Amino acid sequence: MHRARFASKAPRGALLAVSFLLLAGSRATAGVSIAIVPPYAEKLVAGGTSVSDTISFTNRGSEPVLVSVDLSDFRVGDQGDVSEEPPGSQDTSLVPYLRISPTSMRVAPNQQASFRYVVETPEEFRQLRAMLYFSSLPETPAKANQVRIVPRMGVPLYVENTKAGQASLRVDHLEWQRSAESPDQLLLELTTENQGARNIRPTGFVSVRTRDGKFERSFPFNEGREPVLPGQMRQWRLAFGPVPTGELDVQLRVATSLRTSYESRTWVPAAND
């Protein structure tokens, strides 16, 4: 086990990146085109306190939309899939402590709107979470027997207690193999479990090298910053490539906490072996 520091800066980096992209591509496109920043929010606060922030909603489309906000609880499966649960139904529900304003608003083309949320945390908690759904109903003139298409975009909001134990990722299983259909693709199966009480979005890289050193390349691991929630078992099935079909030296390095990382080294046989 190697110790290294991995800083998590996703939301701030996201704001900068998406703000640039929005400015660069600010011309209206046909139909509905919605951008929401940040794509997720994680707040670290003490019990019995208040935290607030805004979510930015930009209508890049050609039609005005009526935006409405609804809340739900959610669960995350082993593969990272999200299932919606009724608001307030889960032990980890943030809904009872969450207020958002406004809950509906008309947003014109090229207009940016801000939705402010306030969380009054209870005295005792570890992690609370909720999904904020933004539905955008286009203002289309009614016609006979009309079907309207509405995008509904979910932004997960996590509030974590400063007293809650930091995330700690355990690697339970790791396996490398070549894709049977495409031998130039390496397939990784990785099973991890978060033994801490806060989220972790484990980033890292995969380094691939041939024995003679003529090919050497790195691929990002979890570049999209998917999380592993507290207590969650997460199975990753990822493909990396293209890589040569000969024998390969494959190294994986993944952050397992704020200060530690997991490292492995595997020799993957040549495709025809």
Place this chain on the structure above:
Amino acid sequence: MRRTSLVLSVFLVALIAAAGSAQAQSATDSFSVTAANQGIFLFNIVGTSFDFGTLTADGTTSSTGVAGARNGANNGATYTAAGVTTWTCNSAPSRTVRVFNASTTATINWGTADRLSLQIPSAGLPSGSTSCGYKTFTTAGDGGVGSCGSGNLVHSVATGNGSNAATGSLDLRLDVLDADTTGANTWTVVLTASGA
């Protein structure tokens, strides 16, 4: 002096490069999203509504030009419109796109909500996605259950990490029964994209 000139030259080159880049970006209606963009959430829908127009149980072409087909004696007619819209979701972290018929009785003036069937065809969906074919249902939401049996039109359409974008289209089918007195109606189809 020489160092000042060098710094100035580098600054000017950088400025010109940035100006050229900005011009290239603004020349297009869309922007490229790659896995290098950490933290992004966009949803584009080309056609936000579709009008079947005035139609009858005889299956004659509707007032907006949608072809109908008579299902046989006393069986009404079916109107089909393929590829009425295209949607694209860009996201990192990844999100799963699900679609359901959110029509409510409040908007149904003739027939019922389940006269509308929807399909997201397989073509265009990312690898690993499942198209559930045409489905007729009245559900107000699938609850995010990832299976065709739950009433989904499509499931496991994930966008993120290796490829940030997922794209699909939507086909619609409307049934008219002989007993229907057709008038103006509105159905609502919701495309939900959610992730952790």
